[in-house]
Amino acid sequence: MAREEIIKLIQKATGEKPEKIKVEQPGDVSHGDYSTNIALQLKKDPTEIARKLKSGIFEKVEVAEPGFINFFLSKEFLQKQVEGILKQGEKFGQLKIGKNKKTQVEFISANPTGPLHIGNGRGAFFGDTLANILEKAGYKITREYYINDAKANTQIKTLGQTALGRGTTYLNSYLQEKILNLKSKILNLRDGGEAGYLLAQEIQKDTKDFIENKLKIKFNSRVSEEDLYKKNKVDKIYNWLKSKNFVYQKEGAWWIKTAQFGTPPTLLPPASRAPTQDWVIIRSQAEGGEPTYLLSDIAYHKDKFDRGFKKIIDIWGADHQGHVGKIKAVAKMLNYKGDLDILISQVVRLKKGKISKRKGEVVALEWLIDEVGLDAARFFYLMKSLDTQMEFDVELAKEKSEKSPVYYIQYAHTRICGILRKVKHPTSNIKHLTLLNHPSELGLIKQLIRFPEIIEDTAKDYQVQRIPQYAIDLATSFHQFYRDCRVISDDENLSRARLGLILATQTVLKNALNLMGVSAPEKM
């Protein structure tokens, strides 16, 4: 990795820690392939530092006002990278920064009261892709789905009431059919919790199928809330909290002392802010005397901690925003030493177009996938930061043409496959890479070597939208190369060299698309 090398050199020249050294790629090529502001940061003479930065990987090192140091990579270095990529193949971009750390990504975890909606889709694709990226960065990943199916859960009880014909909450044609199928089993039940549980299992089966077959997301693990009750994990944590004096009784209910584990909001970055109040974990007798969602969720997180995860990422919908601080406080209370990152995905809406939707109507994710296809759906969701509320442009995503960035990227891959089909033994005898000298060839290589850097950055800050953007950039570089340089020509040596380059490009494109769960077609 070029960036890694440069950071090492700077470290040697300045004695700074690698974390403090910023090496970035300037948007303007005249500012070099990479640049650093280290001299400005240290308030030192950039020329002085630049003099110490000597390496064969550079063609030149320049100092620019007001104190940047710009690096221009040498052709020889770039040409060599192609070889490296070909050698690594699918493993190109695989890093070790995760150090095999036991990590859990929990996502979707939708309430089993009906089919997934377009909001769930965001957490689904983001979570799956983030897990892919972290895996690529060297973390040991478990993908987990949590099912809120407890009989004591109010939503399950309400669902049960609907099943028993005592209410209409969540009712729609889908649910009606499910209830009809269960009629014989439900008939004798009096308790809403029992009926709701049964119905939730049925819904859950469908959702699981949908996720595996239509969304193509595979979970390693599923945890049921009801199961936590059955295994007495909820009781246990409650007794433990009681023994530690973390709970108290007030107005007939039991409260947990989250307030004292909160930190004044202004002292912490927004994501870590904790609540400054206490919350009910066991309802008063007047309210039924049952545990609240918070208590079972504490039990659930205790279970995660006990399973030895050193890094836990929870991806929740916007409606759970108020829950973040509570669980953060609980993690402190339970003295969890690993990283607990809770990510909130903001609301998803459909862009106003030809499709009109009645106000307040929930749009099914299945409808969207059927409408635009899985590749486009995944890509469009991933393009946007989790923090912004997004408008899904159905019309643009549906467009199976140059207008859609998904097809633009896939087309680059297809073009490569097209060229390779014309050659007898495309993968053998890759030689003469030193003939790659055209600006478009070198530009393409510069894009290729960014891939591991993109993985590293994204594994650190979870800004997954970087991946689709990178894929677009890479495709653009390839299309430019395709315009300027003919791969198959009379010059056999040059053809061999260019075949190597497009094979490397194919590898990286495929890797990038794989991360997003978007297919890389050979023909379009």
Next chain:
RNA sequence: GCCCCUGUAGUUCAACGGAUAGAACAAGAGACUCCUAAACUCUGGAUCCAGGUUCAAUUCCUGGUAGGGGCACCA
């Protein structure tokens, strides 16, 4: 009232405190005898407001303002 997220081009979104704020779609112009034109080239167009910190602020801080979400003994 309190808490969280977001205000960037006509639209949907990017930008690790850095240099001339990037893409895509839309608008306008060009270009094709040649490995798939689903490609390529060019043009116009933007940081909500007011302060502050900094050599440097779209980014950080304070105060406004606009939109969304959350403030349950729901999950």
